[in-house]
Amino acid sequence: MKGWGYDFGYRPGSGGEGPILMGTGPTGLIDAREVSVAVKVPHQPEPLMVVDKVSFLVQPGVSYAVLGRSGAGKTSLLSVLGLLNADYTGKLMVDGVDAASLSDRALARLRAGALGFVFQSYSLIPHLNALNNVLVPCAAAGLRRSVAVKQAKQALADVGLGDRLGAMPVQLSGGEQQRVAIARALVNHPRVVLADEPTGALDIDTGASVMGLLIERVKKAGIALVVVTHDRQVASMCDMHYIMDRGGLIQDTSPQVWQRPRRAATAEEVGVA
Ligand SMILES: Nc1ncnc2c1ncn2[C@@H]1O[C@H](COP(=O)(O)OP(=O)(O)OP(=O)(O)O)[C@@H](O)[C@H]1O
Numbered sequence: 145m146k147g148w149g150y151d152f153g154y155r156p157g158s159g160g161e162g163p164i165l166m167g168t169g170p171t172g173l174i175d176a177r178e179v180s181v182a183v184k185v186p187h188q189p190e191p192l193m194v195v196d197k198v199s200f201l202v203q204p205g206v207s208y209a210v211l212g213r214s215g216a217g218k219t220s221l222l223s224v225l226g227l228l229n230a231d232y233t234g235k236l237m238v239d240g241v242d243a244a245s246l247s248d249r250a251l252a253r254l255r256a257g258a259l260g261f262v263f264q265s266y267s268l269i270p271h272l273n274a275l276n277n278v279l280v281p282c283a284a285a286g287l288r289r290s291v292a293v294k295q296a297k298q299a300l301a302d303v304g305l306g307d308r309l310g311a312m313p314v315q316l317s318g319g320e321q322q323r324v325a326i327a328r329a330l331v332n333h334p335r336v337v338l339a340d341e342p343t344g345a346l347d348i349d350t351g352a353s354v355m356g357l358l359i360e361r362v363k364k365a366g367i368a369l370v371v372v373t374h375d376r377q378v379a380s381m382c383d384m385h386y387i388m389d390r391g392g393l394i395q396d397t398s399p400q401v402w403q404r405p406r407r408a409a410t411a412e413e414v415g416v417a
């Protein structure tokens with residue numbers, strides 16, 4: 145497409161369509177009903193249910209933490225919710241639209257316009273500078289370049305990197321790269337951000353400040369957040385808590401578990417003083 149002038153392999157969806165405008169669906173932003181993902185395992189007669197009849201409602205402006213041990217199916221669930229894996233059973237509505245009814249192209253546009261992603265490994269494109277990395281989803285969503293550049297600069301300024309537009313990923317620290325990834329996730333003003341262990345590659349202090357920034361940005365913009373994490377401190381910053389185990393998802397409504405201090409209880413606290 146003419147006018148972008150960036151060689152990042154993505155181009156705006158097509159001429160003249162403009163960005164996707166989302167209405168507020170009656171069923172929540174993401175409404176998964178008994179969604180399952182089965183994978184075939186060699187030498188096993190039955191498929192493995194990596195996501196097993198999960199029902200999950202994502203409401204506007206609410207943050208959700210999903211915890212669970214390695215292999216529990218967290219990334220697999222996020223892939224389905226994020227329209228990255230269409231190989232599921234059950235019903236998945238995104239902003240009132242049945243995802244199964246959409247073509248690949250419509251899915252890609254919905255994904256780029258309505259959803260933002262943050263991954264553990266930043267997944268910035270190494271040969272693009274910070275600004276051009278943040279522009280990638282704008283192109284996929286069909287935004288005009290002039291609008292996209294304005295939004296991308298603002299998104300980078302919002303994460304404190306307004307003066308690093310030209311920096312290449314290799315010139316940025318891990319925390320800075322993850323801030324670029326957050327700017328990229330937020331640049332299109334998505335309705336939902338899906339984050340898969342966004343602090344997993346960072347040291348504790350940097351992770352906490354990056355997570356604090358992500359929560360602050362999504363709260364400020366009224367965006368919903370689904371964050372997969374191993375870190376209870378990270379989870380404690382979220383409104384609702386879920387645990388995934390062997391493909392199943394259950395809500396944890398015992399907030400004291402998430403607010404437990406990171407130290408051994410004193411003898412007094414456990415009642416043996
Ligand atoms: N395409 C696939 N083929 C075979 N097995 C798969 C496939 N995708 C996922 N799995 C298996 O499904 C299970 C869940 O994987 P998933 O990556 O979703 O776990 P996770 O909870 O994100 O783990 P981690 O915390 O280590 O990232 C694992 O046992 C994994 O090996």
Ligand SMILES: [Mg+2]
Pocket residue numbers: 218219220340
């Ligand atoms: Mg995972």
